[in-house]
Amino acid sequence: MLRLQPFELVQPESIGEVLQLLSTHAEHVRIISGGTDLVPNLKLGSIKGDVLVSLQRVDELKNLKEADTQLVIGAGVSLHTIATSKLVQGTVPVLADAVGKIASPQIRNMGTLGGNLCLDTRCRYINQSEFIRSSFGGCLKSDGDRCHVVPGGSLCVAALSSDSVPVLIALGADVDIIGPEGERTIPVEELYTKDGVAHIALSSDEVVVRARVPIPAAQTRITYRKWAVRKSIDFPLVSVAVRIDHIKGSPDILEDGRVVVGVLGPQPKILRLSSLQGQPINEEMAHKVAGIVSRRCTPLANVPYSEDYRKLRLAVEVKRAIRSLFI
Ligand SMILES: Cc1cc2nc3c(=O)[nH]c(=O)nc-3n(C[C@H](O)[C@H](O)[C@H](O)COP(=O)(O)OP(=O)(O)OC[C@H]3O[C@@H](n4cnc5c(N)ncnc54)[C@H](O)[C@@H]3O)c2cc1C
Ligand code: SF4
Incomplete structure (x- = not known):
């Protein structure tokens, strides 16, 4: 025990x-x-x-409201509230959907957006008891001096496994952070560093206060796909948010887009699709984007399941994501 x-x-x-x-x-x-x-x-x-x-008794962190063209979600708002809120479902349904895929109802009742943004990185060598970890001889993240995933590596590559983060980045969301020097705002992607030991770019006296999520315009479509062994409870082993912006008045032609991939290393990988601007959004594009993602993303042996399978699965999820948006 x-x-x-x-x-x-x-x-x-x-x-x-x-x-x-x-x-x-x-x-x-x-x-x-x-x-x-x-x-x-x-x-x-x-x-x-x-x-x-x-943070449980800090009511200031529990606000959820629409302000101008943004949804403002306090760090203390529960995952259950986000997943079931009519406001979130009506304005940014992809966020309600992604958050509704986290863990189980009990965990979503307790878990918060702030905790999901600042979730610790995960690795098959660290999410173990002390006894099992000691059999590996420790690692950079736990009383050791080497990485078992990337032997010879100087930085921990444990995976960012939050389900909300890829979606928030695809949406272009910001986070407000407060510390002794006052408040600052950064894009969600800047919250993460390359080091899985200290992957949150906050000092120990800073707090995430809220996320500011732009409400997508009519020509923006975003979806999130998560693959895990079990549909309920499990952390993602493959996760991807895909955003497609079409040209106003031409719903079949790409204006811009981005793909945000989780569960690779401590930082989400962001791939911009501006090189495909002006091209038709169709099955061929789904294949092209899956190819780009596959070439540029390398799953590591930091979480369970083979890296080869996860790479193939990622390409499949990207294709399915694009099809679900337009085809
Ligand atoms: C069985 C199980 C399954 C899970 N499955 C998933 C899953 O599928 N997807 C997923 O994304 N997560 C999953 N989780 C992880 C977790 O439940 C969620 O990520 C949840 O959102 C964490 O929120 P919390 O409020 O409980 O965070 P806490 O545990 O309270 O905190 C997590 C980290 O964030 C820091 N933190 C919290 N709030 C702030 C803040 N406002 N400012 C600065 N730092 C802060 C804490 O110091 C801590 O380091 C799972 C957990 C369990 C136990
Ligand atoms: S990625 Fe390497 S250093 Fe990080 S937890 Fe895993 S084994 Fe340890």
Whole structure:
């Protein structure tokens, strides 16, 4: 049985208090929101946390509203609320769909958008008990000095496995971050670094406050495809969001587009389709885009299932995504 090590839980009621707690508590302070990722990782001992600063009572983080041409979603809004909200379903249905594919109803009740954005990276060598990890001799992410996935590599390549992130990037969403220096806004893609040990580009005294999601225009179509062994509960082993913008008045001709692929390494891979501008959106384009994605994306042995299968599967999911949008 995996046991949780003792920790102190503090439950502030405002963002100001959260920031104060993060700056006064020194080492091993962690933000906890729904705890559905953090608690299992604490139990596995892959991360340490002596003081957990809970966001559960911070109502400021739980707003969900439409403002001008954006959907503004607080970091503390639950995955269940996003997946079932009439507002999200009516304005950005692809986000409700992707979030509705996360884990199970119980986990979506507890899990939050902030936690999904800041989800720890995953790897078959790290998501194991301490006992099993010690048999590999540790790794860069857990008391070791090498990577078992990329021997000789200097950076951890554990995978970003969040279901909301590829979609948010395809939508062109931003996140607002608050810290002791005030608030800043960055595109979602800039939240991630190349190092799976510290893949979130936040300092330990910063908090994600909300996501700002542009409501897609009529000529924009976006879909998300996830492949996992089981439809319920499982993290994605292949994930891809595809965005197609057609020329106004010519629904069959591509203006622009992008493909965002998850579960490769710590950062999502973004492929822009501007080189295909002016071409018809049809089966041939689905094949072309699948070919581009296949050439430029290399699944690693960081998550279960063979890399070759996942590469083939990714191409299939891209084709299915484009067909579902237009063909
Ligand atoms: C069995 C199981 C299946 C799962 N399946 C999926 C899946 O299919 N897809 C998927 O995407 N996820 C999955 N998850 C992971 C997890 O449940 C979700 O990603 C969830 O959204 C995490 O949110 P949380 O609020 O519980 O995060 P927490 O566990 O509270 O936090 C996760 C991380 O984010 C940090 N954090 C949280 N909020 C903030 C904030 N506002 N600012 C800065 N840092 C913050 C925490 O410090 C922690 O490092 C699964 C988990 C389990 C246990
Ligand atoms: S990718 Fe390498 S360093 Fe990172 S968790 Fe896996 S084995 Fe460890």
